[in-house]
Amino acid sequence: MEGSGQIRRSRPTLQDVGRLAGVSGAAASYVLNGRPGVAPDTARRVREAAAELGYRPNSAARALRSDRNGIIGLVLGEVPRTPPPVGTMAGAHAEAQALGQSLLVTNAYGTRGGFRLAFDELLGRQVDAIVVAVSGTRRVALPEVRDGTPILLVNCFPVVSGPPCVLPDEQGGGHAAARNLLDHGHRRIGVLAGVRGMWATTERVAGFRRAMREAGVEVDEGMVRYGDYRLGSGRTLARDLLAKGATGLLCGNDRMALGARLAAAEAGLRVPHDVSIMGYDDEPELAAEAGLATVRLPYEDMGRWAVRSLLGGEPLPPRTLLSCDVVARGSVSAPPGIPPGRA
């Protein structure tokens, strides 16, 4: 009944506010923008008038006039279903809101030349800055931006040189995950890595190796296996690694960890009593519910950081890493036969 098909009433303007307050529109503008040179009493009348009329600045006019429209463009490289784009969006959104900006979300998937189209859309709307977020960390080829709109890449990096980027410190995350198992006393650690060759996979495994080296534990190469980041592959790999006597499993992500837990259950092993499992990602609504120890990826932090940095106006280093921290949960304890607390 309401809402659609109704005549669109025109909103009150600064002139209207001024008229009601008995001053000019410009005076009202000064008051509402907090500029000096207006008598306190007049200012009060203007504010009251604005409140009474329900005045809202027309942002199109404001943008036209001041060449800043308070909009940050967010380009999503993939359908926002997975934690990376969703988390980045949530963080960017929170920060934008805190800074009085809005977030115009667009995407670069589906069509060929998606990034170009997305940039066209955003630049046509004169956004104040652009954040690009993709799902799996990777290189992206972006169109050149001629007008100097600030750009920042989240979870991806430019092909050669280009806009600055912010990435999760995956190597640090892999290191921290491995350290968590090592600190609990595990020595036979099986790695259920993700897709071989992907940046995140490589870095996480490198972090694992560094932690092992630092702990003076030799890596059994037969226990470093690659999968596809899906539950089924975690289950398959875990079956094999458990048969090899692994007491701790380092999984490429939380879904593989759930697969591993399934394999453990099927093998009659209890978690964490017989086998400890580390996930990765801290996938919302999944890892916590499953009581899965994991590594939190800083997607929200990156989103917040991106917006804050872009609006800060200062030049940024080409690459920034945000840390990935262990989230301790019940799926990790000391291995069987080792008393707990020997960290």
Place this chain on the structure above:
Amino acid sequence: MEGSGQIRRSRPTLQDVGRLAGVSGAAASYVLNGRPGVAPDTARRVREAAAELGYRPNSAARALRSDRNGIIGLVLGEVPRTPPPVGTMAGAHAEAQALGQSLLVTNAYGTRGGFRLAFDELLGRQVDAIVVAVSGTRRVALPEVRDGTPILLVNCFPVVSGPPCVLPDEQGGGHAAARNLLDHGHRRIGVLAGVRGMWATTERVAGFRRAMREAGVEVDEGMVRYGDYRLGSGRTLARDLLAKGATGLLCGNDRMALGARLAAAEAGLRVPHDVSIMGYDDEPELAAEAGLATVRLPYEDMGRWAVRSLLGGEPLPPRTLLSCDVVARGSVSAPPGIPPGRA
């Protein structure tokens, strides 16, 4: 190096395009907006000039002039982590893009009076329409909108009367899920419902009861249990229902279904050989990977439908239901002892 801290060059305007093409800015406007009354040769020159200068219409000016800015506001009731807001956003986005509109995403969570703030932001930006999407189907109290901006609620409904809304046909979904088990020959069906009292829960259970009634199977009230939509509760309830001899489990969502599958594995039962499990939601990256038969919730459809309907300009019925269809996967087969194919 590029991207931030750079001087923002001014963009070419219609005047610039016109000047380069040897006509006035107005003529250029006519050409680029595809209006008649311009000689083909002139039109070609204008288009070439626009391309050469890399002209982009200034949408702020356009919005100011024509009071339509090509932006649709999306208000999210919750952090977009769960399928409802994410799917709605994806659908709304796809449709908006197809219609040449942009999507301004804002949210109503976190702060008190979130919906009011969100609406203020969107109305201040003169969005052409507003879509409100929440996570769990529920009533929402929205601020009154005075200027006639079209509004549509997705997955929620107004407190008394208000904007039109679109909802998943949950009762139909519950009915379809039950039918799927019944058609496979199951008679001892356990229901692991979600949170008691929630609209979706109630409707789904009602659909189940209707399907049972239609099939002439009496409902064993001890086998209709309520949980909390989380994995753990699915596991707990399933243990109990399996002990009661259920051959088919109808779960409140996919996560409860995974919990149920865990319980089945722990009880030494094979899925689907010993027990069939129906999820609900078709949660992306979860149900498909787990091979879980489920019911697809039409979030994307609702998002698309919302945008299309809002821009259609025609009045909408107060409530529209979009259907929830069964997604057949390997977790459902005939119960033990019953030959398959007696549907």
Place this chain on the structure above:
DNA sequence: CCCATTCACTTTTACGCTTAAGCTCGGGAC
């Protein structure tokens, strides 16, 4: 007592676009 300065405004302009209205010119009707 007069000019300069300040205060507290008002008037005006410009932002880039759309679009109504006006203008010009060539050509066909008579």
Place this chain on the structure above:
DNA sequence: GTCCCGAGCTTAAGCGTAAAAGTGAATGGG
């Protein structure tokens, strides 16, 4: 030749805001 018409432009008027420039009265210093 004159008239008219319409095709094909140009001119100009705003949209609501920000901010520069202008105004007039009050104040103050010399």
